[in-house]
Amino acid sequence: MPKKMGVNSKAEVARARKSATESERKDRESREKEEQYWREAEGAKSRAAKKREDEAEKRAEVAARKAEAKRLAELEEKELEKSMKKPDKKANRVSVPVPKVTEAELQRRREEEQAELAKKAEEAKKRHARTAAEEEYERMVLVTNTNRDESVIEARSVEEALEKMVVADNLPVDRHPERRLKASFKAFEEAELPRLKEEKPGLTHNQYKDMIWKLWKKSPDNPLNQVAE
Known part of the structure; x- marks a missing residue:
């Protein structure tokens, strides 16, 4: 028969303690997880x-x-409507009767309008005619006469023409005839220039002087014409 071994009490105690510790640890971990x-x-x-x-x-x-x-917007809108609301003027307005226009009055107005149109047309026609006359005169002034004329004095200015004018032998003795001619022409020019500007407006100053020179040659105020008489 095999030999019967004895029980180690210390080992049993150690195993029991270890088992209890392990069980307690598992319980603690389970509680902590929960x-x-x-x-x-x-x-x-x-x-x-x-x-x-x-x-x-x-x-x-x-x-x-x-x-x-929303409340503030509604309040502001009410205040705005209140301020913009004006008293009804139609309630106190007195109706003014509109005068009736008769057929005779209409006819008179039409005649006045036609007369006004005719007047404006006539004024425009006169302006056109005056412009055409001025243009024709300007063309006449600008045309150069190529024919030689002994009575024509070639000069660049009126003053130069006066100096070249020949004084007749039967004139009274005058120490400064050119001065007297210039003075007479100057007075003639001052008198004729405003009249020509009024009759033929719109021309240049040289054109006016050309016209005055032509008038001067035939004028009785010219001392040479006075001697010739």
């Missing part, structure tokens, strides 16, 4: 609730601001 689970569940729920509360507060603030803005 507590961690509930803490996380409660924490998430609390954050969600807080978020919902914040959003509700924001919506309430926005709604309150909109309501206040």
Whole structure:
């Protein structure tokens, strides 16, 4: 028969202690996991609730601001309508009767309008005729006479022409005949220039002087013409 071995009490105690420690550790870990689970569940729920509360507060603030803005806008609109409202002037307005126009009055107005149009047409016709006459005169002045004429004095100016004029032998003795001719022509020019400007407006100064020179040669105020007589 095999030899019966004895039981080691110390080993048994050690195994029992180790088993108890392991069981206690497992229980502690299980409790910690459960507590961690509930803490996380409660924490998430609390954050969600807080978020919902914040959003509700924001919506309430926005709604309150909109309501206040609407109230102020309505109040401002009422004040504006009140200020723009004016008293009805038609209530106190006295109707003025419109005078009736008779057929004779209409005929008279038509005749006046036709007369006014005819007057304007006549004025335009006169202006056109005067312009045509001035243009014709200007062409006559600008035409150069190529024929030689002994009575024509070639000069660049009226003063030069006066100096070249030949004094007749039967004139009285005059120490300065050119001065007397110039003075007479100057007086003649001053008298004729305003008249020509009024009769033939729009010409140049040289054209007026040409006309005055032609008139001067035939004028009785010219001392040479006085001697010839």
